Amino acid sequence: MHYASPKHEHLYRNVIRGRDHPSETLATLYLLTAKRKLWLRWCKAVSNQGVDWQAGRSIEPDWDGFYLEKAAKSIAGKDNTQVTLHDLLDYKDYPHELFRLVVTALVIARCEPKATREILLRKGLITAC
Numbered sequence: 615m616h617y618a619s620p621k622h623e624h625l626y627r628n629v630i631r632g633r634d635h636p637s638e639t640l641a642t643l644y645l646l647t648a649k650r651k652l653w654l655r656w657c658k659a660v661s662n663q664g665v666d667w668q669a670g671r672s673i674e675p676d677w678d679g680f681y682l683e684k685a686a687k688s689i690a691g692k693d694n695t696q697v698t699l700h701d702l703l704d705y706k707d708y709p710h711e712l713f714r715l716v717v718t719a720l721v722i723a724r725c726e727p728k729a730t731r732e733i734l735l736r737k738g739l740i741t742a743c
Contacts, residue, residue: 616718618648618711625653629660638689639664641723645686648715652679667692681707685716689723 617623626647630640642665646656652673659670667687673680681697688697702708702716 616714618715622648633662635664637725638723641719642686642690644722645682645715645719648682649679652682678712681712682715685719689719
């Protein structure tokens with residue numbers, strides 16, 4: 615699995631530990647934990663029930679975390695302006711690093727939660743609860 619940094623991997627692992635979320639929520643948490651500034655705006659909106667999209671604080675459009683947030687909301691089905699394939703192809707908005715994060719999140723969202731958990735367990739990214 616691709617992470618933005620070792621800090622991203624550590625934070626994501628801690629956020630999902632012990633929680634039984636659907637795949638879409640695991641994918642949105644993966645994106646929201648990718649950048650520290652983004653996570654600080656959304657961490658209080660995360661609970662065992664998932665992400666409370668009304669409780670978080672959105673990122674300004676002039677920062678790349680905005681595009682990660684937009685992709686997370688699209689995966690969760692909470693954004694009226696969904697991220698399209700054309701958006702992902704726009705190198706200016708989704709440079710290589712952000713594109714890789716979004717594609718990884720899409721893979722997480724596509725897997726069954728048990729399969730995602732099994733992959734993370736097998737790779738030692740999370741521990742059995």
